[in-house]
Amino acid sequence: MTLRSIHTSDPAFSFVEQLWLDAFPHCERRPLFDQRHNTDHNPAFHCLLAENDGQPVGFFTCWQFEDFWYGEHFAVSPLYRNHGYGAVIMGAVLDYIGHRPLVLEVEVPDNELAQRRIGFYRRLGFVLWDECPYLQPPYHPDDEPLPMFLMAHGNLSTADFSAVRNRIYREVYSYFL
Numbered sequence: 001m002t003l004r005s006i007h008t009s010d011p012a013f014s015f016v017e018q019l020w021l022d023a024f025p026h027c028e029r030r031p032l033f034d035q036r037h038n039t040d041h042n043p044a045f046h047c048l049l050a051e052n053d054g055q056p057v058g059f060f061t062c063w064q065f066e067d068f069w070y071g072e073h074f075a076v077s078p079l080y081r082n083h084g085y086g087a088v089i090m091g092a093v094l095d096y097i098g099h100r101p102l103v104l105e106v107e108v109p110d111n112e113l114a115q116r117r118i119g120f121y122r123r124l125g126f127v128l129w130d131e132c133p134y135l136q137p138p139y140h141p142d143d144e145p146l147p148m149f150l151m152a153h154g155n156l157s158t159a160d161f162s163a164v165r166n167r168i169y170r171e172v173y174s175y176f177l
Contacts, residue, residue, distance in 0.1 A: 001057070001085070003048045003092045007040050012049050015077075016059040023075035027146060030139045044171065048096065050076075050089045057085050060093050063172055068101040068156060070168050090124050094153070101154030102126075103164055105136055108147050118151070126151040132161040137173040 006013055017036075020029065029035065038045040044065065050058040058076035062069050071093070076086050094102065104121065106128070107114040118128055128151050135145035156164065169175040 001088045001092050002051050003060070003089070003096050004051070005046050006049045007047070008036050009040075010049070012051075012056050013039070013047075015056040016047060016049055019059060019075050019077060020061075020073060024073060027139065027143050028136075029073070048093065050085075050092065052080075052085070058089050060089065062093070062097070062102075063168075064097070065167055065171065068103055068152075068154070068164065068167075069097045070172060071102055071104045072172065074104075086120065087124060099154065101152060101156040103153075103156065103168070104151045105134070105148045106151050108149060118149075121151050121153075124153070126153045127157075129158050129161055132158055132165075134165060137169060137175040139173070 006016065017032075020035070021032075030038075039047045044063050046062050046064060048060045048062065049056060050060065056077065057080045058074070060071060061073045062071045074086075074089075074093075076089065104126065106118055106121065109115045109118050122128065128149055130149050132150065134148050134150050136148045137145055150161070150164065152160075152164075
């Protein structure tokens with residue numbers, strides 16, 4: 001499994017963009033123009049294509065901050081789901097970021113799919129910060145904030161929650177408390 005950072009000019013970007021559109025509902029992704037702009041022009045934003053033997057398998061988008069990384073979107077192509085690729089890709093992501101702390105948003109575990117996702121991340125060493133209320137700011141002006149939880153991998157604890165949340169709000173969502 002290889003990971004490589006890509007821009008919109010990469011021929012594989014259409015795979016990433018279509019998977020992103022298919023895998024995430026409107027309320028969980030920014031406008032397409034803004035996503036493309038971040039991919040090409042925001043030095044903190046990384047669009048990582050996961051390939052196996054040259055074939056696109058999935059992607060991971062993330063933000064690099066001084067003290068941690070934030071994983072915004074992660075998806076595996078339907079052709080490769082339930083074959084262990086998710087764990088392999090996440091291992092490659094952790095290698096890519098140099099085993100620095102990584103924070104993710106996850107849905108509240110009020111359904112089986114959300115519970116399975118949280119279990120997946122737990123098996124990879126992530127810790128659920130379920131005692132820390134978190135709202136994902138809306139990506140679109142007419143949307144409402146979404147109740148979520150943060151999960152962390154690495155040298156972070158719930159004591160870091162406020163600083164982590166505030167950085168994500170400010171840098172990713174342009175939302176200021």
